Amino acid sequence: MINKFLRFRYHESIVVTLNEESSPHVAPMGVEYSEPYLILRPYRSSKTYTNLVLRPMLSLNFTHDARYFFKAIFKQEEIDFEFSGLERPPVIRGNFDLYVEGRAKLLDSADDRAVFLVTAEKVYEGLGSKLALSRANNALLEALVYYTKIAALVSKGDKEIPEYLNLLRINLNLVRKLGNLELVEMANTIESKLSELLGGRLR
Known part of the structure; x- marks a missing residue:
C-alpha cells in the first residue's frame, strides 16, 4: 500500500x-x-x-x-x-x-x-485529503517547509538562510495571490512569526 x-x-x-x-x-x-x-x-x-x-x-x-x-x-x-x-x-x-x-x-x-x-x-x-490540486495550498506548504528550515538554523547564522528567505517570500506571495482568506491569513501568520524569529529583519 x-x-x-x-x-x-x-x-x-x-x-x-x-x-x-x-x-x-x-x-x-x-x-x-x-x-x-x-x-x-x-x-x-x-x-x-x-x-x-x-x-x-x-x-x-x-x-x-x-x-x-x-x-x-x-x-x-x-x-x-x-x-x-x-x-x-x-x-x-x-x-x-x-x-x-x-x-x-x-x-x-x-x-x-x-x-x-x-x-x-x-x-x-485514511479518509483522504478531499482536495483538488491547488497552487496556493502547495505554496503554503512550501513556505512552511522553509520556515522550519530557517527556525532550525537561525541560531547558527547558516549561510543558506538568505536563499530560504527568498524562496519563502515567493511562496507567501503566491498564497496571497491565489489563496482564499483562510490561506492568506495563514501566510500572514507565517510572515509575522518569521519576523519575530529573525528580530524584524524580514523585508
Missing part, C-alpha cells in the same frame, strides 16, 4: 512521537521512501530526535492539505489525536490519505541532521 501513495521518493508528512511523559509531539517532516524503508532526517536539536532516541515508536500522517501542517507548527492545540495504545504514538484525526505506524532505528547522528530508518508495522488509508 505504501507504494500506492509514496511514488515520488520524497513526501511530506506530520510525524507524531511520544516524549518522556508519553505526551504526543507533532512535527512536519519530509520522508524519503526507499522500498521497503522510510527514512527520516530530523535535526538533532529537535524534539522529534530526542523523542525517537528515547522511544522509537512513531506515526507518519500523510495529507495534501497544508492546513494540517500549519496547525502542527503554530496551533498544535487544534490537533485531534486518535490513540490505539498507551505506548504507541497516536495518529491525527482528519482528512489524511495514509497512516504509517512503525519503529525508527537510528543509523547516523554525526551531522546536524540524524538519520533514522523506519520500519512500517501498520499501514492503512
Whole structure:
C-alpha cells in the first residue's frame, strides 16, 4: 500500500512521537521512501530526535492539505489525536490519505541532521485529503517547509538562510495571490512569526 501513495521518493508528512511523559509531539517532516524503508532526517536539536532516541515508536500522517501542517507548527492545540495504545504514538484525526505506524532505528547522528530508518508495522488509508490540486495550498506548504528550515538554523547564522528567505517570500506571495482568506491569513501568520524569529529583519 505504501507504494500506492509514496511514488515520488520524497513526501511530506506530520510525524507524531511520544516524549518522556508519553505526551504526543507533532512535527512536519519530509520522508524519503526507499522500498521497503522510510527514512527520516530530523535535526538533532529537535524534539522529534530526542523523542525517537528515547522511544522509537512513531506515526507518519500523510495529507495534501497544508492546513494540517500549519496547525502542527503554530496551533498544535487544534490537533485531534486518535490513540490505539498507551505506548504507541497516536495518529491525527482528519482528512489524511495514509497512516504509517512503525519503529525508527537510528543509523547516523554525526551531522546536524540524524538519520533514522523506519520500519512500517501498520499501514492503512485514511479518509483522504478531499482536495483538488491547488497552487496556493502547495505554496503554503512550501513556505512552511522553509520556515522550519530557517527556525532550525537561525541560531547558527547558516549561510543558506538568505536563499530560504527568498524562496519563502515567493511562496507567501503566491498564497496571497491565489489563496482564499483562510490561506492568506495563514501566510500572514507565517510572515509575522518569521519576523519575530529573525528580530524584524524580514523585508
